[in-house]
Amino acid sequence: MANAVKKLPLQTSTAHNSVASGGGGGVGKKTIEEMYQKKTQLEHILLRPDTYIGSVEKHTQNLWVFENGEMVNRPVTYVPGLYKIFDEILVNAADNKQRDPSMDSLKVEIDAEGNSISVYNNGDGVPIEIHQEEGFTCRS
Numbered sequence: 001m002a003n004a005v006k007k008l009p010l011q012t013s014t015a016h017n018s019v020a021s022g023g024g025g026g027v028g029k030k031t032i033e034e035m036y037q038k039k040t041q042l043e044h045i046l047l048r049p050d051t052y053i054g055s056v057e058k059h060t061q062n063l064w065v066f067e068n069g070e071m072v073n074r075p076v077t078y079v080p081g082l083y084k085i086f087d088e089i090l091v092n093a094a095d096n097k098q099r100d101p102s103m104d105s106l107k108v109e110i111d112a113e114g115n116s117i118s119v120y121n122n123g124d125g126v127p128i129e130i131h132q133e134e135g136f137t138c139r140s
Contacts, residue, residue: 100123
């Protein structure tokens with residue numbers, strides 16, 4: 001039997017052998033309450049932002065950037081989750097042109113000192129209405 005395979009018994013996922021408990025039969029053993037906690041939507045977003053927007057860790061990659069009047073390919077360090085949020089805002093502002101053909105201006109202002117980004121377009125705003133049954137505003 002040159003190709004013999006050793007068969008191991010299956011293990012069930014219990015508190016004493018799970019990864020979350022430390023897998024050490026008592027030492028580092030977590031209770032079910034420690035492994036699972038109820039969170040509000042906001043608490044979950046703040047605890048696990050990568051679930052919603054992508055990584056919140058710094059990442060360095062060669063990208064094309066506009067610098068001193070020309071396009072330059074150089075290493076850029078950025079946070080992918082923040083990049084995704086910024087991209088989504090720009091796409092939404094540009095998409096407004098589809099709803100409002102008279103839109104002819106899109107401006108982006110980045111204030112590094114004030115830690116703020118403003119995006120403006122001169123198209124119609126997003127139409128909203130009051131939901132008659134629930135009493136909240138929603139996009140129409």
